[in-house]
Amino acid sequence: MKRIFYTLTFCSVFILCTCDVLDDINLFSLQDDVALGEQVALEIANDPYNYPILNNPTLKSNINSRIFQQVLASSKVEHKDVFQYHIEIINDDNTMNAFAIPGGRVYVYTGLIKYLDSEDALAGVIGHEIAHIENRHSTERLTQYYGVSLLLSIVLGDNPDEITEIVANLFVGLAFLANSRSDEDEADSDSFEYLRDTRFYPGGVKFFFEELQFDGYVESSSPVATFFSTHPDPYDRITNVSNFCTNNGYSNITYDNTTYTYNGTTLTLYKSEYQTYIISKL
Ligand SMILES: [Zn+2]
Secondary structure, eight states: OHHHHHHHHSSOOOOSOOOGGGTTOOOSOHHHHHHHHHHHHHHHHTOTTTSOBOOOHHHHHHHIIIIIHHHHTSTTOTTTTTSOOEEEEEOOTTOOOEEEETTTEEEEEHHHHHHOOOHHHHHHHHHHHHHHHHTTHHHHHHHHHHOHHHHHHHHTTSOHHHHHHHHHHIIIIITTOOOOHHHHHHHHHHHHHHHHTSSSOTTTHHHHHHHHHHTTOTTSOSTTHHHHHHSOOHHHHHHHHHHHHHHTTOOSOOOOSSEEEETTEEEEOOHHHHHHHTGGGO
């Protein structure tokens, strides 16, 4: 029973139901998200073969204090008093990915950390994952997929056999479905909003995609394919994030290797800090 939940919550979204009315309905409570996340985190901790958690307190502390907590400090992160926000690093250089589970946990692979080259870029990705948690996309999709009536019957105890069927179906079919575009767009735009309250460039989430595009990774089979299997449409997302920036006054960006400029103000991308506090600690 427990195991199914983490296959479905890896940034995974079910798009089989196209009923728009159900899009924003979530039958789960905030506390359900927390409880679900606890189960999932336990499963991950007990599966070091697939999810080798990196034991590097210095690196974890640096990412936590320099980026994760700073993004969480945004006033637009609304559930931080209920959710148990926490970041973990997975020791796998061949995977460029990050994912979130309900209730507050974010996991980032070393492959992604090594590929990025600025605190702004990592902050953008972390903001994106926090947005999936804040928007409760996993439990929203659970509601959407199974339907309100079925979930209500389970909650009310009228239909216990359905639970077994749900477990079986999740195992065979749903583990690796992609996020929906609307959830990805929402996570990108919320990441932008969170980062506006920080020292980071608000559009940081697009730096990763731009770099992938520059390196020719987007259309090849590569470690990054894992990322795109759960985070679709990189080209469109670069455009979307660029539009957020322009529409919110972050136009005229002329960033070079270390800084970006908008509206006459020059700010840093924190590339040297990324080397000092993060890459050199790996
Ligand atoms: Zn995502």
